[in-house]
Amino acid sequence: MADIEKATPATEEEEEEEGSSDEEGEKQAGPAMAGLLQDPAMLAAMQKQLGGMVGMASGYVQSLPAPVRRRIKALKKLQMEATRVEARFYEEVHALECKYHALYTPLYERRAMMTAGHHEPTEEEAEWPSDSEEEELAEEVKEKAKVDDAADKDVKGVPAFWLTIFKNVEMLSEMVQETDEPVLEKLEDVKVTFSEKNPMGFTLHFHFAKNDHFTNTVLTKQYEMRCEPEEEDPFSFEGPEIFKCSGTKIEWVQGKNLTVKQVKKKQKHKSKGSVRTVTKQVKADSFFNFFEPPAVPDDPKAEVDEDTQALLTADFEIGHYIRERIVPRAVLFFTGEALEDEGDDESEEEDEEDDDDDDSENDADFDPSKAKENPECKQQ
Numbered sequence: 073m074a075d076i077e078k079a080t081p082a083t084e085e086e087e088e089e090e091g092s093s094d095e096e097g098e099k100q101a102g103p104a105m106a107g108l109l110q111d112p113a114m115l116a117a118m119q120k121q122l123g124g125m126v127g128m129a130s131g132y133v134q135s136l137p138a139p140v141r142r143r144i145k146a147l148k149k150l151q152m153e154a155t156r157v158e159a160r161f162y163e164e165v166h167a168l169e170c171k172y173h174a175l176y177t178p179l180y181e182r183r184a185m186m187t188a189g190h191h192e193p194t195e196e197e198a199e200w201p202s203d204s205e206e207e208e209l210a211e212e213v214k215e216k217a218k219v220d221d222a223a224d225k226d227v228k229g230v231p232a233f234w235l236t237i238f239k240n241v242e243m244l245s246e247m248v249q250e251t252d253e254p255v256l257e258k259l260e261d262v263k264v265t266f267s268e269k270n271p272m273g274f275t276l277h278f279h280f281a282k283n284d285h286f287t288n289t290v291l292t293k294q295y296e297m298r299c300e301p302e303e304e305d306p307f308s309f310e311g312p313e314i315f316k317c318s319g320t321k322i323e324w325v326q327g328k329n330l331t332v333k334q335v336k337k338k339q340k341h342k343s344k345g346s347v348r349t350v351t352k353q354v355k356a357d358s359f360f361n362f363f364e365p366p367a368v369p370d371d372p373k374a375e376v377d378e379d380t381q382a383l384l385t386a387d388f389e390i391g392h393y394i395r396e397r398i399v400p401r402a403v404l405f406f407t408g409e410a411l412e413d414e415g416d417d418e419s420e421e422e423d424e425e426d427d428d429d430d431d432s433e434n435d436a437d438f439d440p441s442k443a444k445e446n447p448e449c450k451q452q
Contacts, residue, residue, distance in 0.1 A: 155301050155309050162299050162312050163272070170266040176400070183402065184261035188281075189228025230406070234259040237398060237405045238359070243390055251330055252359045258283040262402075264395050271296040272312060274395055285328040291320045291363055295391050314388040319363030330358040362390070 133144065185191035235256040238244040248256065263277040273296040280289060296316040301309040322331075333356040340347050355361075365387050366380045376384070397410070404410035 152301075152306060155306055159300050159309065163269075166266075166272055166299070166312060167268055170268055173264070173266055180261075180263065180399070184263075184279075187230045187233040188260040232257045233402075233406060234262060237402060240405055240408060240411060241393075241398065243393065244359075247359045247362065247390075249330075249357055249359065255280070255283050255285050255330070256359065262394065262399055264399050272299055273297045273314075276391065276394055276399075285325055285330060287323045287325065288320060291322060291360075293317060293319045293363060293365075293391060295388070295395075314392065316368045317365050317384075317387060317391060319365060322360060322363060330356065331360050331364070332356050362387070 133141065136144075182191070186193055235248075235253060238248050238256060258281040259278060260281050261277075261279040263279065265275045265277065267273050267275070273294065275295070276293045278291040278293075280286075280291070282289075294317060295314050297312045297314050299312040301307075322329075324330075332353050335352050335354050336349055337352060338347055339350050366383050368376065368384065398405055401410050
């Protein structure tokens with residue numbers, strides 16, 4: 073009888089009780105799960121786990137017959153040769169960039185002469201189509217303009233040219249502090265020079281007029297690049313990348329160092345119990361920290377901690393942006409026109425990323441043998 077009782081189906085009442093207990097369990101699990109998701113440590117662990125799964129192979133290639141896998145190895149070897157050719161291509165691109173930079177340089181020098189007030193442009197130099205397209209001014213406004221022009225005759229060049237640019241560009245404006253602005257108003261020019269090989273790279277030169285904070289007339293920031301596939305991950309190669317940078321040592325006038333600040337703290341003597349005030353020097357936010365980047369080990373295999381790597385990554389992006397965008401198009405960043413173009417470019421990139429997300433063949437887990445099962449893949 074005992075066996076029969078065990079095999080007896082559950083009654084409706086028992087099923088209802090079981091169902092209600094399951095519902096209660098789910099209700100209890102809901103808040104518990106919500107609590108776990110609100111735990112930053114738990115979220116970070118989950119993100120790390122999910123991040124490690126992105127791009128993992130589905131096992132499709134490993135399931136192929138041995139002769140096919142052998143051919144794939146041969147294809148990868150060809151891909152490696154193509155990657156080396158690509159590296160040579162980028163080396164020649166850099167050499168071509170160096171060649172044409174020599175043609176740009178005289179134009180940049182004339183720009184610096186005008187913005188610093190060392191050269192007044194002629195009527196012919198100042199002729200620009202937009203001037204003739206302006207609306208006609210009323211006579212009284214024209215007269216006022218003449219008075220203003222006479223009053224502003226002593227203004228030289230384009231005041232705060234580079235400071236305005238830095239404040240217009242978001243990634244630079246975050247670096248510029250209020251205390252930096254009087255010094256950056258003295259910045260007369262930013263130049264770029266290139267080194268072709270050993271190592272490939274470029275240097276930014278910041279030319280300053282005499283100021284009250286440091287005695288240097290030029291501050292430099294040098295970036296070194298490598299243009300060869302890494303041994304550990306050769307197929308990640310996408311062209312030259314910055315791997316190291318160094319800056320000028322700034323010769324600060326005593327008491328005028330913008331990168332440090334004095335902080336007063338109270339200290340209590342352990343045995344006597346007396347309290348005294350001590351002054352300590354700590355790091356201060358300043359644009360001029362840009363010239364003192366974190367040190368990078370000479371050994372390329374040496375590991376760099378996450379905080380240092382984050383600082384270096386941001387530094388590399390800023391240096392590349394100044395060289396690639398700001399120096400060649402400085403006046404357009406001053407007027408804000410280049411900022412509009414940058415916004416358009418970002419919108420196009422976002423659209424392209426959305427299109428890429430819809431492409432199943434870019435998924436590392438994509439298995440062509442299963443594509444036939446997907447009704448969306450059938451030809452109409």
